Amino acid sequence: MLPRIKICCISSIEEAQTAIQYGASALGLVGHMPSGPGVIADDLIYNIARSVPPPIGTFLLTSETFVEGIIAHHQKVLTNTIQIVDALQEGSYQQIKNALPGIKLVQVIHVLDERSVDEAIEISTQVDALLLDSGNPNLQIKVLGGTGKTHNWLLSRKIVAQSKVPVFLAGGLNPENVKEALETVQPFGLDLCSSVRTDKKLDVIKLEAFFKAALG
Numbered sequence: 001m002l003p004r005i006k007i008c009c010i011s012s013i014e015e016a017q018t019a020i021q022y023g024a025s026a027l028g029l030v031g032h033m034p035s036g037p038g039v040i041a042d043d044l045i046y047n048i049a050r051s052v053p054p055p056i057g058t059f060l061l062t063s064e065t066f067v068e069g070i071i072a073h074h075q076k077v078l079t080n081t082i083q084i085v086d087a088l089q090e091g092s093y094q095q096i097k098n099a100l101p102g103i104k105l106v107q108v109i110h111v112l113d114e115r116s117v118d119e120a121i122e123i124s125t126q127v128d129a130l131l132l133d134s135g136n137p138n139l140q141i142k143v144l145g146g147t148g149k150t151h152n153w154l155l156s157r158k159i160v161a162q163s164k165v166p167v168f169l170a171g172g173l174n175p176e177n178v179k180e181a182l183e184t185v186q187p188f189g190l191d192l193c194s195s196v197r198t199d200k201k202l203d204v205i206k207l208e209a210f211f212k213a214a215l216g
Contacts, residue, residue: 002215003188004025004188004190005192006059007202010202013048019207023211025055025057029048029060029061031077050078059081060082067092079103081104104128104129105128109131109159113155128166129166129188130165132151148195149172150181156185167188169187170190170191175214
């Protein structure tokens with residue numbers, strides 16, 4: 001089965017249309033973050049999400065860690081999916097689902113060590129998908145994505161093998177390593193941002209090269 005590909009850091013309706021045209025099945029729309037690329041205003045996330053046809057996933061990347069904050073953030077933008085980029089600190093995933101029926105929940109796991117594997121497997125029983133990335137929420141200024149760096153794919157493979165839900169792989173993917181990533185990790189989907197951009201803008205040549213390498 002071919003992997004689903006999510007293009008993150010979408011910054012305009014035009015970029016959304018371009019990503020879809022080249023084959024993206026999901027788009028990442030980055031809300032306020034402590035660091036990292038691609039942050040856009042909530043009203044722009046709302047406008048982009050409204051412009052996207054229904055089969056395409058629109059992922060709100062939120063750094064909120066309390067249930068009430070996550071719900072409030074989503075109600076401003078109305079995407080069909082919420083990507084929680086940090087650990088949930090208060091409340092439960094079920095509370096979010098009860099408040100926002102029909103909205104999919106994706107939890108990001110920053111793959112650091114074996115503890116990340118245990119965390120991912122436990123959380124996979126409570127969300128609709130996992131996304132494995134290369135950030136580090138333990139730093140003084142949290143890094144919650146957009147690093148352009150790979151992590152230990154063997155740990156990610158362990159997560160994929162035991163997860164109860166589909167798993168996206170993120171972090172440093174490019175045309176040169178994507179086949180190895182797919183063979184090693186065997187994820188449901190791929191997620192990328194920096195490797196398909198030039199001067200922070202979506203680059204159609206890089207986009208085409210990645211899709212060809214990943215799906216060809």
